[in-house]
Amino acid sequence: MTTVYFIRHAQSDSSIHNPFLRPLTEKGLRDCSLVTNFLKDKKIDAAFSSPYKRAVDTIASFADQNGISIKLIDDFREHETISDNYCDSDYFPFIQKYWEDKDFKIPGDESITELQNRNILALKKILKEHKDQNIIIGTHGMALSAIINYYDKTYGYNDFLSMVKMKPWVVKMTFDDDLCTQMEFIDLFAK
Numbered sequence: 001m002t003t004v005y006f007i008r009h010a011q012s013d014s015s016i017h018n019p020f021l022r023p024l025t026e027k028g029l030r031d032c033s034l035v036t037n038f039l040k041d042k043k044i045d046a047a048f049s050s051p052y053k054r055a056v057d058t059i060a061s062f063a064d065q066n067g068i069s070i071k072l073i074d075d076f077r078e079h080e081t082i083s084d085n086y087c088d089s090d091y092f093p094f095i096q097k098y099w100e101d102k103d104f105k106i107p108g109d110e111s112i113t114e115l116q117n118r119n120i121l122a123l124k125k126i127l128k129e130h131k132d133q134n135i136i137i138g139t140h141g142m143a144l145s146a147i148i149n150y151y152d153k154t155y156g157y158n159d160f161l162s163m164v165k166m167k168p169w170v171v172k173m174t175f176d177d178d179l180c181t182q183m184e185f186i187d188l189f190a191k
């Protein structure tokens with residue numbers, strides 16, 4: 001069995017509009033210790049991440065403390081959307097269209113299907129190359145939601161909404177080859 005811990009990044013600074021360079025906030029940096037503490041006894045063999053700074057920085061402290069290098073995988077990047085600068089009242093109705101029709105997109109964006117396909121292809125490659133290992137993957141809200149939806153078709157827009165403010169957030173998936181046999185949502189803030 002292969003275990004993958006998907007780590008959704010900690011709180012990032014939305015005033016920085018370049019999604020590739022957006023850093024974590026002070027709170028986000030502090031909350032990275034929740035990730036490090038959670039992972040400390042998980043016997044992690046390999047670490048991967050979206051190339052976006054906020055995803056890398058969320059797992060960097062754990063990786064550094066444990067002598068694990070983080071391999072950046074471009075296909076784990078967040079949903080490519082021109083809507084990153086929308087306020088919540090405009091953004092969420094816009095994103096709902098994507099979940100209602102997974103092939104919907106406007107010019108310059110990618111559909112949920114495209115997002116899901118590139119993330120799943122990257123994941124399957126890792127599962128093949130790291131069979132029976134414990135892995136962490138630094139990721140994002142829409143990307144992680146698309147991965148979850150691939151393995152659980154009932155996971156949709158309302159589930160995405162309920163997790164959208166949970167930063168950082170962990171989803172543990174257990175795989176037999178590339179078949180997901182178990183999924184567990186972990187709230188790092190729960191006492």
